[in-house]
Amino acid sequence: MTSETSSPAPAARAIDLRKTYGSGDSAVHALAGVTLDLEAGRFTAIMGPSGSGKSTLMHCMAALDTPSSGAVEVGGTDLGRLKDKDLTALRRERIGFVFQAFNLIPTLTASENILLPLNLAGHKPDQEWLDTVIEAVGLRDRLGHRPTELSGGQQQRVACARALASKPSIVFADEPTGNLDSTSGAEVLSFLRRSVDDFGQTVVMVTHDAVAASYCDRVVFLADGLVVDEIRNPKREQILEHMTRLQDLAAARTTQA
Amino acid sequence: MLKLTLRNLLARKVRLVMSGLAIVLGVAFLSGVLVFSNGLSSTFDSIIYSSTPDGVVRAEQTASFEAGPTQTTQTLSPEVVAELEELPEVARADGDVVGIGMSLLASDGTLVGGTGAPTLAFNHTDGPNMAGEPPMLLSSGRWPAAADEIVLDDAAADNGDYDLGDEVKLLAPFGDSERTATLVGTAEFNGGGTAGATLLVFSTEGAQDLFLDGADAFHQVSLTAADGVTQEQLAEAADTVAPSGFEAVTGDQVAEESQDAVGQFLDVISTFLLVFAIIAVIVGGFIIVNTFTILVAQRSRELALLRALGASRRQVTQSVLLEAVVMSAVAATVGIGLGWLLARGLAALFRAVGLDIASDALTLDAGSVIISYVVGVGVTLVAAFLPARRAGKVAPVAAMRADSAPARDSLRRRTIIGGVLIAVGIVFAVIGITGGPGPDSLWVGIAAGIWILTAAAISSVIGRPVLVLCRGLFGRLFGTTGRLAGENALRDPRRTGATASALMIGLALVSTIGVLATSLNASVDDVVDEEFTSDFLVQSTNFLPFSTSVGDDLEAVDGVATVSRQQWTGAQVDDSTVFVTGNDAAFDDIYELDMVEGRQQLQGNQALVTTGFADDHDLEVGSPLTLTFLAGKSLDLEVAGIFEGSETTGDVSLPLDLLADAGVPRQDTSLSIMLEPGADAVAVGNALDEAAEATPIVAVYDKQEFAESIRDQINQLLYMIYGLLALAIVIAVIGIVNTLGLSVIERTREIGLLRAIGMSRTRLRRMITLESVAIAVLGAVLGMVIGVIIGVLLRQALKDDLTSLGLPLGQLLVFLVIAVVVGVLAAILPAIRASRLNVLEAIATE
Structure with a gap:
């Protein structure tokens, strides 16, 4: 692995993260000791076969789930020390979210949805920044519409704008293109790419789509709750190759057992 | 299909328990009132029968209880008693002295009893009742023998703080009013208790001193039939001896007359209570409609799957109705049990105001149980019918659709029908206040009924301005949380309206009564002003x-x-x-x-x-x-x-x-x-x-005190009515809890999202509380507006008696505050439930 460019300070970091469901013989280790730095100003993809722990990793790092052991830091703050109230505030102010589906509150308009975390925090929005974001997602003329009046791609772009509105330390996206057709998906991914390149944001995306991952600076591969591999500046073919190898490995293990 | 229905019931335990609770309370009130009424009349029956002899010789036109506050002066001499006793049909004849208007004072000089039940004074004889038993039983001491001795009933002795041997203070209705007598014993009616009456038992000599100026005479004679002589034969024989102006009647007739007289009074109490029980049941019905509508909506995909798999419309409808039957049967059973306890509570309440009901008279009779079941199950079935039919209409294809709300009839149709009905109500009201045929208040009453039910049906339309106002106000006061709450209340106006309707009915009645009572108070002032001309x-x-x-x-x-x-x-x-x-x-x-x-x-x-x-x-x-x-x-x-x-x-x-x-x-x-x-x-x-x-x-x-004493009585009645309507409001609160609970379940993902992007638990709870307050305020405002309109119109119809119109503005404000409190209380459980949702699971919920 080459690293001719010096790595920036991590926006978030996981240290020996473990998550275990159940106990004794029936215990399932969703995360079996993950140590990972997510660099600021980079677009990172987390990939892996189903059950590899990629979603659990993201949930733990995004303060949505609590790990069984190990530590998570977001922007230098150790999440393990925070109570629910502080975690909520942290999610509101330092983390942005884009989910696979159902990202928007149906009773609010697009612009209200974008401003929701800021309003909840009681912060005044940075109008210049907002204009930049809204311009970038290209939805200025749809701001007064409710989610039901928007297409799936438009809804996801509103969700992206919301995630960025509070200038978070890091944006977590969980399969953001999973429910979209390829054109809409490309729009969403280009926007995420731009937010990293033009605005210096940090984006982490869980996906199993090689095309989506090819927009990223770095792809981290997970299998059986462990980081097994990573590629920088990946190409689509490279990613597919890695995925196939991982799936073959997994299949082989299943046959052995 | 049956198996599936039962499984559904079990799977939705919590939701059904909540809607069942509305039925439980309604049925509890109903069965409680029925049991209480039965207990009331059986208490009086047993006292009446146990204190009536085989026959009575009495002044003509004496209707036993209707003697009223007047003392008869017609008397029978001891010779007549002796003559009666000599008849072969008569085993014994006992002369009775009955005193009216006597009062008992406690040892500290205050009045004992006198709040409602009468004070009865009479002489003690050994004459048996028609069952051959003594009409009264001693609890302590002995019967009075001398003229200055007295026996009180147990409660009176207790309330007056008298022990055996004490000097009892009495107030006579004639002449020198203060009297004393020595307490020598305490007693009760053989039939149990006294039903709250205060009993003063004297020796014959003592009673004659008090009520007949010492003359050796009697007001009436109790007859005991000889062996093998019927009451009719006894009365017939005695009639031949009775002097003119007197008649001999059978014990059965005397008892029946007493029952009729008491019955009228008891019917008033029973009817009064029953009205409130019916209101409670109707309000409960509204909640059932709402709950089943929501349940059907939430299950529409599942119902569509059933239809796709070949279930007929009828089968789907019937399965929903069957759920209603099972639920209501369980709820009615619990309600009847609770009603029995409620009857005891009512009895305790009436005991406190002086109407003593023997607690063993409060039994669950078959009639009350059957009526309670029929009403409980019947109301639920009627209420569940529309949602059940809607369930049957779910198209099979809905199973494949993501968005699976069942087809709804348009609000416009409902609005038009509602508008027409309101207009019909206006016609009735106009006929009422412009003096159409028949009682004016009846016309207005019909209009009121139409309006309340119509408003309940179209509350989603007419309530919208109130909700929009709430949204604006909440948004201003609580920011985004408030706006979200306001939006949530508005997102399904039909559901919000139906939930608010239950509260609306309660508050419409409360406000109507409030306007009438305030007007009555104002009118009392008018009358007192005009007619109170002495100092x-x-x-x-x-x-x-x-x-x-x-x-x-x-x-x-x-x-x-x-x-x-x-x-x-x-x-x-x-x-x-x-x-x-x-x-x-x-x-x-x-x-x-x-x-x-x-x-x-x-x-x-x-x-x-x-x-x-x-x-x-x-x-x-x-x-x-x-x-x-x-x-x-x-x-x-x-x-x-x-x-x-x-x-x-x-x-x-x-x-x-x-x-x-x-x-x-x-x-x-x-x-x-x-x-x-x-x-x-x-x-x-x-x-x-x-x-x-x-x-x-x-x-x-003086003038002020007099008006105040009348107002006090009016207000006492008013507060009693408010107390009874409070139950309807409690049921309405359950409706809000229910709807909010179901909404929280429906919006699990949305709540998860809000939590994920940074809404704190406190704010989430506040959001749900504000939604609840919006529903409650909607119900309250609609109810108060309708109630005040009805109240004003009824006052107009009754303007001969209610000369002034009074608006209880202070009370209305209190009602609004209560509505807000009700909203806050109703939200407690749903809010806790929502704030405990696990964020991850909530997001993952399909």
């Missing part, structure tokens, strides 16, 4: 007559110029009972009656009658009028004047001394006091209060 008025607390010695004492107070005396009694005219007022000469100086014809001043055997009475009996000035009094004597009078009826006199007014001639014992019912010119009203008032203190059954009122 002071003296009356007993329950308008019973009292000894003339009270007036004598007050006349002696310094500063008093005149004490005008008035006595009220009952008399018969053409088989109907009327109120007759005897006025002394001073009456005309104080009161000016509104004469329509003739003049107020009377001479000799002249009388004044009200316009209403004159119309009923075809009288004009100069017409003869014959009044028959309880004592059996009649008065032949000439109508000297006709006046517009007022509160100061009864239907017929005549000179006070004529009543004494008619055999009515001389007592006072009302004293009007005029002060000497220049007398200090406050000082004299205090002196009068002091002079009347020895007679706690009477009170001295």
Whole structure:
């Protein structure tokens, strides 16, 4: 692995993260000791076969789930020390979210949805920044519409704008293109790419789509709750190759057992 | 299909428990009232039958309980008793002395009883009741033997703080009013308890001293039949011996008359309570409609799958209805159990106000149980019918669609029908206040019924402005959280409206009653202002007559110029009972009656009658009028004047001394006091209060105090009605809890998202609380608007009696505050539930 460019300070970091469901013989280790730095100003993809722990990793790092052991830091703050109230505030102010589906509150308009975390925090929005974001997602003329009046791609772009509105330390996206057709998906991914390149944001995306991952600076591969591999500046073919190898490995293990 | 239905029920335990709770409470109220009513009448039945002998010889036209506040002066001599006893059909004959108007004072000089149930005074004899048992049983001590001995009922002795051997203080209705007697025992009716009555039992000699001026005579004779003689044979034989003016009647007849008289009074109580039970059940029905509608909506995909798999519409509809039946049967069972407890609570409440109900009389009879089940299950079925039909209409293809809300009939159709119905209501109301045929208030009442039900059906439309206002207000006060809450209340106006309807009905009734009560209070002030023309008025607390010695004492107070005396009694005219007022000469100086014809001043055997009475009996000035009094004597009078009826006199007014001639014992019912010119009203008032203190059954009122004492009575009734309507409001609260709970389940993902992007638990709870407050305020505002309109119209229809309109603005404000509190309380459980949702699971929920 080459690293001719010096790595920036991590926006978030996981240290020996473990998550275990159940106990004794029936215990399932969703995360079996993950140590990972997510660099600021980079677009990172987390990939892996189903059950590899990629979603659990993201949930733990995004303060949505609590790990069984190990530590998570977001922007230098150790999440393990925070109570629910502080975690909520942290999610509101330092983390942005884009989910696979159902990202928007149906009773609010697009612009209200974008401003929701800021309003909840009681912060005044940075109008210049907002204009930049809204311009970038290209939805200025749809701001007064409710989610039901928007297409799936438009809804996801509103969700992206919301995630960025509070200038978070890091944006977590969980399969953001999973429910979209390829054109809409490309729009969403280009926007995420731009937010990293033009605005210096940090984006982490869980996906199993090689095309989506090819927009990223770095792809981290997970299998059986462990980081097994990573590629920088990946190409689509490279990613597919890695995925196939991982799936073959997994299949082989299943046959052995 | 049955198996599936039952599984569904089990799977939705919590939701069904909540909606079942509405039925539980409604049925509990209903069965509680039924059990209580039965207990009430069986308490009286057992007392009546256990205290009635085989036969009675009594003055003609004595209807046992209707004797009213008047003492009969017709008596039977001991010779008649002896003659009766000699009859072969008679095993024994016992002379009875019955005293009316006696009061018991506690050892500290305050009045015992007198709040509702009567105080009964009589002599003790060994005569058995119709079952051959003693009518009364001693609890302690012995029966009175000497003239100055007395036996009280257990409760009276207890309340008066008397022990055996103590001097008991009594107030006699005649002559020197203060008396004492030595307590020698305590007793109760054989039938159990006294139903709250205060019993004063004297020796025959003692009772004759008190009520017959010491004459050896009796008011009536109790007969015991010889072996093998029926009650009819006994009465027939006794009738041959009874002197003229007296009749012999069977014990069964006496008991029946008593039951009829008591029954009328008990029916009023039962009907009154039943009305509120019905309101509670109707409100419960609204909640069932709403719950089932939401449940069906949430399950529409599952129902569509059933349809796709080949279930017919009917099968789907029936499965939903079957759920309703099972749920309501369980709820009704719980409700009946709870109702039995509620009946005991009601009994305790009535005991506190002096109506003692034997607790073993409160039994769950088959009739009450059946009615409760029929009503509980019936209302639920009716309420679940529409949602069930809607369930049947879910198209099979809905199973494949992501968005699976069932088809809905358009709001526009509903709005149009609602508008038409409201217009129909307006027509009824207009007929009512412009004096259509029949009672005006009935027309307005029908309009009110139409409006309330229509408003409940279209509350989603007419309530929208209120919700929009709430949204704006919440947004301003609570920022985004408030806006979200306002939006949530608006997102399904139908559901919000239906939930608010239950509260609306309760508050519409409360507000109507509030307007009427306030108007009544204002009207009382009008009447008192106009008719209270003396300086002071003296009356007993329950308008019973009292000894003339009270007036004598007050006349002696310094500063008093005149004490005008008035006595009220009952008399018969053409088989109907009327109120007759005897006025002394001073009456005309104080009161000016509104004469329509003739003049107020009377001479000799002249009388004044009200316009209403004159119309009923075809009288004009100069017409003869014959009044028959309880004592059996009649008065032949000439109508000297006709006046517009007022509160100061009864239907017929005549000179006070004529009543004494008619055999009515001389007592006072009302004293009007005029002060000497220049007398200090406050000082004299205090002196009068002091002079009347020895007679706690009477009170001295000035104008303000009098109006206040009437207002107090009105307000007491008002608060009782509010208390009973509170149950409907509790049920409405359950409805809100239910709807919110179901909404939280429906919005699990949304709540998860809000939590994920940074809404704190506190704010989430606030959001749900505000939504709840919006629903409650909607119900309250709609209810109050409708209630005030109905109240104002009813006042208009009843303007002859309710001369002034009063709006209870303060109370309405309190209702609104209560609605907000209700909203906050209703949100507690759903809010906790929502804030405990695991964020991850909530997001993952399909």
